[in-house]
Amino acid sequence: MNSLEQVPILDVDRISVFYGQFQAVKEVTFDVKPGEIFGLLGPNGAGKTSTLSAIEGLIKPATGKISVAGYDNVSQSLYARANMGVQLQATSFQPELTIADILRLFAGIYGVRLSKEEVQQKLEEIKLEDAAEKKFGQLSGGQQQRVSLLISTIHNPVLVLLDEPTTGLDPQSRRQLWERIEAIREQGHGVLLTTHSMEEAEAVCDRIAIIDHGRIIAIDTPDRLIELHRNDPEVISASRKGKITLEDVFIGLTGRAVRS
Structure with a gap:
């Protein structure tokens, strides 16, 4: 059976999020399947962060349900979080700790025991085999993101949430991180990725949802989104290269105005 036909690892069902009287997320629905990289794209203030916060369990939706690996993330929050891994855009690990210390510390938090040999093996997986005794603050931005x-x-975890993981990275570091993300997918995990890079979304995502003003306004594969909207007048007018791109579709659907 194709992985995209399997039971979702993440199921977001008609969630709404309010801050006082302001509704930031409006009945958003999507899912992430095993072995799928799913992109959540939107302008600033579109509702991406609020949606991610609800999935992480940091805020409770006013309506709707979210399940991770079949566990409700409100009534079964401990089980849902145990099946979830989160990488934020900005890391806040103690800069004076060595990489080996950080790995053992966080492994212990998750109840995972790592021997010295296992630490070394994991560092080899991310091409940092010589960095075990380096301090986190000594690493480059790309190396820090890999850690x-x-x-x-x-x-x-069966679900990995990545919030703009390649922001600020040079092309080589970005490609290395893409390869790492794709390796996670190949292991059958589900990945939910937010990014402002249309190149990144088109390169690594199997499906994409575009969110604007708190609502999902389009959801499909990158190629299919381009094909569906290539003749839209707003998309055509957004094109600067003659060939319709995902960025043209994004601008055509969400508008040209800069969001604060």
Whole structure:
């Protein structure tokens, strides 16, 4: 059976999120299947962060349900979080700790025991085999992101949430992180990725949802989204290269105005 036909690892069903009287998320629905990289795209203030916060269990939706690996993330929150790994855009690990110390510390939090040999093996997986005794603050931005992604998956979660993981990275570091993310998918995990890079979304995502003003306004594969909207007047007018791209579709659907 194709992985995209399997039972979802993440199921977001008509959730709404309010901050006082303001509704940030409006009956959002989507799912992430095993072995799928799913992109959640939107302008600033579109509702991405609020949706992610609800999935992580940091805020409770006013309506709707979210399940992770079949566990309700409100009534069975401990089980849902145990099946989830999260990498934020900015890392906040103690800069004076060595990489080996950080790995063992967070592995212990998740109840995972790592021997010295296992620590070394995991560092080899992310091409940092010589960095065990380096302090986190001594690593480059790309190296720090690789360590952060390793820690978010150290307990082998079925769902991995990545919030703009390649922001600020050079092309080589970005490609290395893409390869790592794709390796996670190949292991059968589900990945939910937010990004402002249309190149990144088109390169690594199997499906994409575009959210704007709190609502999902389009959801499909990158190629299919381009094909469906290539003749839309707003998309055509957004095109600067003659060939319709995912960025053209995104601008055409969400508008040209800069969001604060």
